[in-house]
Amino acid sequence: EAGVAQSPRYKIIEKRQSVAFWCNPISGHATLYWYQQILGQGPKLLIQFQNNGVVDDSQLPKDRFSAERLKGVDSTLKIQPAKLEDSAVYLCASSLVGQGTYEQYFGPGTRLTVT
Amino acid sequence: AQTVTQSQPEMSVQEAETVTLSCTYDTSESNYYLFWYKQPPSRQMILVIRQEAYKQQNATENRFSVNFQKAAKSFSLKISDSQLGDTAMYFCAFMKHYGGATNKLIFGTGTLLAVQP
Numbered sequence: 001e002a003g004v005a006q007s008p009r010y011k012i013i014e015k016r017q018s019v020a021f022w023c024n025p026i027s028g029h030a031t032l033y034w035y036q037q038i039l040g041q042g043p044k045l046l047i048q049f050q051n052n053g054v055v056d057d058s059q060l061p062k063d064r065f066s067a068e069r070l071k072g073v074d075s076t077l078k079i080q081p082a083k084l085e086d087s088a089v090y091l092c093a094s095s096l097v098g099q100g101t102y103e104q105y106f107g108p109g110t111r112l113t114v115t
Numbered sequence: 116a117q118t119v120t121q122s123q124p125e126m127s128v129q130e131a132e133t134v135t136l137s138c139t140y141d142t143s144e145s146n147y148y149l150f151w152y153k154q155p156p157s158r159q160m161i162l163v164i165r166q167e168a169y170k171q172q173n174a175t176e177n178r179f180s181v182n183f184q185k186a187a188k189s190f191s192l193k194i195s196d197s198q199l200g201d202t203a204m205y206f207c208a209f210m211k212h213y214g215g216a217t218n219k220l221i222f223g224t225g226t227l228l229a230v231q232p
Contacts, residue, residue, distance in 0.1 A: 045221075
């Protein structure tokens with residue numbers, strides 16, 4: 001089965017510019033996550049979707065970050081305007097929903113550098 | 116709030132030897148999962164092993180095993196017969212258990228393991 005796809009893999013932008021990341025989860029996975037992984041730290045959840053509804057966005061900086069999951073499949077994460085501290089790897093993950101399900105499958109990530 | 120602590124930023128082990136990575140966590144939950152994830156250089160994160168908190172028996176997956184001490188809130192990973200391909204960042208992670216749904220992972224800061232030939 002195909003894994004979680006993300007694009008682009010790398011992005012370099014200047015501060016105050018905008019950027020968007022795309023994620024395509026594993027087919028049939030209802031739950032989708034966006035994590036931010038700053039260098040030297042573990043990933044931190046930004047937002048969790050179940051189908052196209054938001055389950056948890058408590059750690060999403062809503063003044064500059066936004067995310068959507070149209071039709072409950074693909075998702076886009078946007079940053080506008082970017083700050084230097086947004087430099088990180090942005091990981092997308094997906095999982096099934098149901099009794100006994102627990103594993104999250106991660107994509108390769110998008111490495112963002114803000115200069 | 117839950118926290119996960121990995122106190123070993125870097126470790127090194129010789130090929131074919133055994134190494135143990137440490138993890139402690141803090142939670143008031145009684146029902147949860149614990150995980151070890153592996154993130155090889157420039158490659159995606161994959162699940163190594165999981166442990167359900169209600170199970171007393173320690174999980175084992177081939178060369179990987181855990182020592183789960185619930186009362187001490189400790190969850191260490193033992194890698195036996197280390198191989199060069201085990202070189203990676205290892206993250207300990209916690210997940211609350213909500214019936215039939217998965218939830219967010221709370222990660223530690225990671226341990227960078229280098230397997231030396």
